[in-house]
Amino acid sequence: MPELPEIETIKQGLLPYLTNQVIDYLIVRHSTLRFPLSPTILAQSNNQRISTIIRRGKYLLFVLDKGYLLIHLGMSGHLKIVNPTDTPGKHDHIDLVLKNKLVLRYNDPRRFGAWLYFTEDFNTHSLFTALGPEPLTEQFNSTYLYKKTNNKSLAVKSFIMDNKIVVGVGNIYATESLFRAKIHPQSKTGLLTFEQVDELVQAIKEVLKQAIKAGGTTLQDFCDIEGKPGYFVNQLLMYGRYNKPCFTCKQLIQITTIGGRSSTFCPNCQPLNV
DNA sequence: CTCAGATCCTGTGCGC
């Protein structure tokens, strides 16, 4: 469900509730997520203070006295702050109960998400070692990305959605970035010119920054910790607009499947590299 | 090695 701007929005919303709070205990109601949860291992976070929260790609890391509590929302994960007396619903799989009696409740119908506790430096953890740069840092630049294109024949959309290349870009923001950079999502990565890669890098940064400012994109049910939707949905120019007129040229937007994901594009504004 | 497709899982919305 959430991409980088949504995770960043959630992180910002969580900080005032969780910073310097102490975990009392966790309640696990359903342990088969993306990795089977070990309640024993998660229980090691009991009585630990949360000093801050880090976002890396689409992962959230609660920084504890010793180690990290990692949360990934997968496609359908949600977090909300509730009172201990609030009755859990159908897919409310985990409660993180704070000493101050507030509860961080995790809901995830499809259970593609993850919760882990580990003590090593997160940068050396196997989930993180292969990750590409954060898109909103200086490490993600045209020179870097152009080097990575290196004769690859895969579709550029799959390329920018690959976490090893750059983190945080999912189907919505890949679609939006490619439209803004005027690149066909099916274009072979290795055929991109340096100028196109440069446009793409700038487009990814712009789109993500604007989306963070708008509090993310709510398609169906994304909301921040306060329950508010994200307003970037009003700024989507291409995602979800199949058969509607392109905002630039009025031609009808087309759709194709790339890497199993729906991909809309304007056949006029986004010519295929050949 | 690279890349396209299948896979994990449940919910929703559509056409019949």
Place this chain on the structure above:
DNA sequence: TGCGCACAGGATCTGA
């Protein structure tokens, strides 16, 4: 109203 199917914001594995 109900059924079956396609599809949904992610990440990883398989096999060609």
